[in-house]
Amino acid sequence: MTSELRPETSSMSEEAAVLCVHQSLRRCLDAIEQHQEEWSGAILECGPLVRSLSNLAEQLQSCQKVTFSKTPLSGFTDLQDRLRYKLQAAVDLTLEKLHDEMCKLQRVRDSVSHQVGLVLHVYEVNGEKLGLEASLERTSHSPSIADMLEWLQDTEKYYRNQYLQRKLLLEVRHNQLSDIKNLVHSWESLNDKFTAKQHLVEDMLLNVSFFREATS
Amino acid sequence: MACHLISCRFLSQHAEQFLVATRRGAAFIPFLVVILEKQCSGEKSKITVTPKKAALTGSARKIKDNAADWHNLMLKWEKTNETAFSAASRIVNLKISVQSYEKMLIDDTVTAHENTGKDKEELEGLCLQLLELLEKMQQIQLKMEKLTSTFKGVCDLEAYQCSGENPRPILFHTWPTTLFYETSLKMSEMYKKEISLKAMIVGEIAHTSDQDLLMVYLSCWLYQPYVDNSIKVLLESMLLETGHRPM
Numbered sequence: 001m002t003s004e005l006r007p008e009t010s011s012m013s014e015e016a017a018v019l020c021v022h023q024s025l026r027r028c029l030d031a032i033e034q035h036q037e038e039w040s041g042a043i044l045e046c047g048p049l050v051r052s053l054s055n056l057a058e059q060l061q062s063c064q065k066v067t068f069s070k071t072p073l074s075g076f077t078d079l080q081d082r083l084r085y086k087l088q089a090a091v092d093l094t095l096e097k098l099h100d101e102m103c104k105l106q107r108v109r110d111s112v113s114h115q116v117g118l119v120l121h122v123y124e125v126n127g128e129k130l131g132l133e134a135s136l137e138r139t140s141h142s143p144s145i146a147d148m149l150e151w152l153q154d155t156e157k158y159y160r161n162q163y164l165q166r167k168l169l170l171e172v173r174h175n176q177l178s179d180i181k182n183l184v185h186s187w188e189s190l191n192d193k194f195t196a197k198q199h200l201v202e203d204m205l206l207n208v209s210f211f212r213e214a215t216s
Numbered sequence: 217m218a219c220h221l222i223s224c225r226f227l228s229q230h231a232e233q234f235l236v237a238t239r240r241g242a243a244f245i246p247f248l249v250v251i252l253e254k255q256c257s258g259e260k261s262k263i264t265v266t267p268k269k270a271a272l273t274g275s276a277r278k279i280k281d282n283a284a285d286w287h288n289l290m291l292k293w294e295k296t297n298e299t300a301f302s303a304a305s306r307i308v309n310l311k312i313s314v315q316s317y318e319k320m321l322i323d324d325t326v327t328a329h330e331n332t333g334k335d336k337e338e339l340e341g342l343c344l345q346l347l348e349l350l351e352k353m354q355q356i357q358l359k360m361e362k363l364t365s366t367f368k369g370v371c372d373l374e375a376y377q378c379s380g381e382n383p384r385p386i387l388f389h390t391w392p393t394t395l396f397y398e399t400s401l402k403m404s405e406m407y408k409k410e411i412s413l414k415a416m417i418v419g420e421i422a423h424t425s426d427q428d429l430l431m432v433y434l435s436c437w438l439y440q441p442y443v444d445n446s447i448k449v450l451l452e453s454m455l456l457e458t459g460h461r462p463m
Contacts, residue, residue, distance in 0.1 A: 083432070
C-alpha cells in the first residue's frame with residue numbers, strides 16, 4: 001500500500017537496490033571467471049601426477065610380489081628394501097605435488113564460497129526494497145536476479161563437491177596399493193561423471209556475458 | 217718494510233698528482249697506475265682492490281678439478297641412464313606384446329606368422345643398443361673410480377709431506393683433504409654397486425617372461441636403488457667447499 005502512496009520514492013529505492021545487487025553480482029561473476037581458469041589449470045596439472053601415482057603403485061606391487069631370492073637378483077641382498085624405499089619416496093613426492101594442486105583447488109572453493117556469500121548478503125539487505133517482481137524480471141540481455149543467484153549457488157556447490165571428492169580420493173594409505181593403482185580411474189571418472197556439469201560454470205558465464213557487459 | 221709502508225701512504229695521499237704526472241711522463245709501471253686509478257675512484261665505485269686469489273696450484277687445483285669432473289660425470293650418467301631406460305622399457309613392451317601374441321597363437325585366436333621375425337630383429341637391435349649404453353655407463357663408472365684414486369693420491373702426498381710434526385693444511389674452507397677422498401669413495405661405491413646391478417639386468421631383461429620381474433627390472437633401472445638420495449648433498453657440499461658454488 002505504501003508504494004501507492006509514495007510511488008516515486010519507492011521506484012527510486014527499488015532501482016537503487018537493483019543496481020546494488022546487479023553490481024555485486026557482476027563483481028562475483030568476474031571473480032568466478034578468473035577462478036574457473038585457475039581451477040581448470042590445477043585439474044589439468046593433477047592428471048599426469050595421478051597417473052604417475054598409479055604407475056608407482058603398480059611398481060610397488062610388483063616389487064612386493066617378486067621373491068627376489070628366487071630370481072637372478074638374489075645376489076643383491078638388500079635390493080628389495082632399497083627399491084621399495086625409493087619407490088615410496090617417489091610416491092611421497094608425487095603426493096606432495098598433488099597436495100599443492102589441491103591447495104589451489106581449495107583456494108578457489110573458499111574464495112567462490114566467500115564471493116557468493118557476499119552476493120547473497122547484499123541481496124538479503126536489499127530484499128525488502130527489491131520486491132518479488134524485480135527479482136524475477138528478465139530482459140533479452142540480462143537474466144533475472146533470482147536465476148543468477150541460483151546459478152551462483154549451483155556453482156558454489158559444484159566447487160565444494162568436486163574439491164571434497166577429490167580430496168577424499170587422495171586420502172590413500174601406502175599399504176593400499178590396489179586403491180592407489182585404481183586411483184586414476186576414479187579420478188578420471190570424477191571428470192566423466194560430471195561432464196554434463198563440467199560446463200556448468202562456463203555455461204553460466206556465457207549466459208551472463210551480456211549482463212556483465214551492460215553493468216560494467 | 218717500514219719504508220714500503222711510508223711510500224704506500226705517500227702514494228695514496230698524492231695519488232692524483234702521481235697519476236697526472238705519470239700519464240704525462242708515461243714512464244710508470246702500468247700495474248701501479250692501475251692501483252692508483254682504483255684508489256682515486258675507489259670511494260665512488262666501491263671497486264674492491266683485493267686482487268683475485270691467485271690461481272690454484274698443486275693439490276688444491278687437482279681437487280677442484282676433480283670436483284668439477286664428478287659433477288660432469290654424474291650428469292653424463294643421468295643422461296645415459298635415461299636413454300638406456302627408454303631402450304629397456306621398449307624391450308619390456310616388446311616382450312609383453314610377443315608373449316600375448318604367442319598366447320593367442322596357442323589359443324588359435326590368430327594364425328599369422330609375419331610379425332615374429334620382425335619383432336625378433338627389433339628386440340635384438342634394442343638389446344644391442346642397451347648393451348652399448350651399458351658399456352658407456354661402465355666407462356663413466358670407471359672414470360669415477362679413477363677420480364677417487366686421484367683423491368687418494370693427493371691424500372697420500374699430503375701425508376708424506378706433512379709426516380712428523382707439520383700440521384695438515386686446509387686447502388679450501390673447512391674440509392681436510394681426507395674428507396674429499398672419503399666422500400668420493402662413498403659416491404664411487406654407490407655407482408659401482410649400481411653398475412653391477414645394471415649389468416645383471418641387461419643380461420636378464422630379454423630372457424624373462426615374468427611380468428612382475430620385468431617391472432622390477434625397469435623400476436630398478438629408473439630409480440637406481442644403490443645410488444642414495446644423499447649423493448646430491450655429497451656432491452653439492454664438495455662443489456661448495458671447492459668454490460664451484462657460491463657461498
